[in-house]
Amino acid sequence: xxxxxxxxxxxxxxxxxxxxxxxxxxxxxxxxxxxxxxxxxxxxxxxxxxxxxxxxxxxxxxxxxxxxxxxxxxxxxxxxxxxxxxxxxxxxxxxxxxxxxxxxxxxxxxxxxxxxxxxxxxxxxxxxxxxxxxxxxxxxxxxxxxxxxxxxxxxxxxxxxxxxxxxxxxxxxxxxxxxxxxxxxxxxxxxxxxxxxxxxxxxxxxx
Amino acid sequence: xxxxxxxxxxxxxxxxxxxxxxxxxxxxxxxxxxxxxxxxxxxxxxxxxxxxxxxxxxxxxxxxxxxxxxxxxxxxxxxxxxxxxxxxxxxxxxxxxxxxxxxxxxxxxxxxxxxxxxxxxxxxxxxxxxxxxxxxxxxxxxxxxxxxxxxxxxxxxxxxxxxxxxxxxxxxxxxxxxxxxxxxxxxxxxxxxxxxxxxxxxxxxxx
DNA sequence: GTCTATATAACGATAGAC
DNA sequence: GTCTATCGTTATATAGAC
Numbered sequence: 001x002x003x004x005x006x007x008x009x010x011x012x013x014x015x016x017x018x019x020x021x022x023x024x025x026x027x028x029x030x031x032x033x034x035x036x037x038x039x040x041x042x043x044x045x046x047x048x049x050x051x052x053x054x055x056x057x058x059x060x061x062x063x064x065x066x067x068x069x070x071x072x073x074x075x076x077x078x079x080x081x082x083x084x085x086x087x088x089x090x091x092x093x094x095x096x097x098x099x100x101x102x103x104x105x106x107x108x109x110x111x112x113x114x115x116x117x118x119x120x121x122x123x124x125x126x127x128x129x130x131x132x133x134x135x136x137x138x139x140x141x142x143x144x145x146x147x148x149x150x151x152x153x154x155x156x157x158x159x160x161x162x163x164x165x166x167x168x169x170x171x172x173x174x175x176x177x178x179x180x181x182x183x184x185x186x187x188x189x190x191x192x193x194x195x196x197x198x199x200x201x202x203x204x205x206x207x
Numbered sequence: 208x209x210x211x212x213x214x215x216x217x218x219x220x221x222x223x224x225x226x227x228x229x230x231x232x233x234x235x236x237x238x239x240x241x242x243x244x245x246x247x248x249x250x251x252x253x254x255x256x257x258x259x260x261x262x263x264x265x266x267x268x269x270x271x272x273x274x275x276x277x278x279x280x281x282x283x284x285x286x287x288x289x290x291x292x293x294x295x296x297x298x299x300x301x302x303x304x305x306x307x308x309x310x311x312x313x314x315x316x317x318x319x320x321x322x323x324x325x326x327x328x329x330x331x332x333x334x335x336x337x338x339x340x341x342x343x344x345x346x347x348x349x350x351x352x353x354x355x356x357x358x359x360x361x362x363x364x365x366x367x368x369x370x371x372x373x374x375x376x377x378x379x380x381x382x383x384x385x386x387x388x389x390x391x392x393x394x395x396x397x398x399x400x401x402x403x404x405x406x407x408x409x410x411x412x413x414x
Numbered sequence: 415g416t417c418t419a420t421a422t423a424a425c426g427a428t429a430g431a432c
Numbered sequence: 433g434t435c436t437a438t439c440g441t442t443a444t445a446t447a448g449a450c
Contacts, residue, residue, distance in 0.1 A: 215433075215434080246435095247434060247435050248434095248435080248436080249433075249434050249435055250434055250435080251435060253434075254433085362438095387445070412446080
């Protein structure tokens with residue numbers, strides 16, 4: 001294995017991605033980015049228009065990676081419920097928060113249409129993707145037909161995003177998992193033909 | 208009505224509360240606080256230990272008010288489901304985000320046990336309060352006994368907190384409402400004996 | 415392309431007059 | 433108690449050498 005020599009713009013983007021995740025936009029200074037990237041002032045302003053331009057490149061990449069990671073699970077094998085469960089139970093750096101969702105609490109990101117756009121598009125895509133899976137599950141009889149796919153999708157995404165809030169408030173990932181288990185118990189397929197009425201049969205804990 | 212003359216410490220706390228809500232801790236400077244409060248540097252450092260001390264007073268008050276506002280609905284009239292619904296549908300400044308929850312995305316708040324404590328306590332209190340209401344609903348047959356009260360409570364709080372994220376990402380309060388409707392449809396009492404699946408208002412006691 | 419030097423403003427806090 | 437003056441540091445950006 002050769003050690004890969006990464007270009008300076010590449011290092012700048014990656015350093016910015018890390019810092020935006022850790023400290024947000026207003027909490028990240030160009031100086032901190034340059035130190036982490038091992039670059040000088042000149043490099044940053046040569047390749048990018050400044051802090052906003054560099055942040056835009058970083059946010060776009062993070063958004064793209066986040067979508068790809070979600071699709072890897074949502075487009076995987078299993079029934080609709082199983083794929084949603086896999087998405088909800090996917091391993092996460094819970095205490096670090098969502099690298100996309102956390103940006104919505106950044107006043108300068110929300111104030112900029114450019115910076116907010118990738119965030120909006122990512123969460124919107126995720127909601128649509130989940131909505132179609134819920135509807136697929138309804139056709140298969142896995143979910144009650146009375147449910148609204150888009151509403152349930154929004155609830156799923158919100159539970160994940162809010163789970164990060166609960167976890168970071170308490171300093172423990174447990175709260176995230178508790179909220180996810182609650183949602184899964186509400187979504188758990190009730191057998192359509194009149195089987196045992198036990199809810200949450202596929203949730204391991206709290207039998 | 209006499210116009211009330213508010214003390215300087217009072218104005219400082221209120222200005223800080225507003226700015227913490229709008230811009231978070233790292234995004235709020237002492238200078239901005241002093242300008243909004245109409246006070247000079249000396250006043251702030253005379254009454255408080257500095258930015259962290261002032262922020263702590265502001266966060267504590269916001270936490271207290273948030274709990275009181277939630278209790279006003281959760282301790283109100285109606286069945287357990289109805290009280291939860293009232294809490295979820297309560298009017299909110301959705302696009303401004305949650306003044307308590309948004310602080311969890313602030314690196315300096317999370318890094319400080321003092322500043323994080325009121326946030327943690329508020330969300331923890333809310334989860335416990337909701338859990339007891341869910342369990343009450345289970346005793347009344349309004350919710351399935353297989354559900355776990357604490358899990359459902361965490362899901363409810365997470366849906367609200369995540370709803371703010373969706374709303375701020377899209378720049379519209381609609382996404383919040385969509386997620387709430389999805390959660391309510393999952394929680395809606397299904398008649399225990401196999402009645403009609405109409406949701407909402409058929410409650411046994413305390414109508 | 416990358417670096418250092420520099421510029422202007424803001425940040426967070428202190429000192430001391432009144 | 434409140435004010436202004438000041439301090440040392442950082443934020444964000446530009447200039448110009450190499």
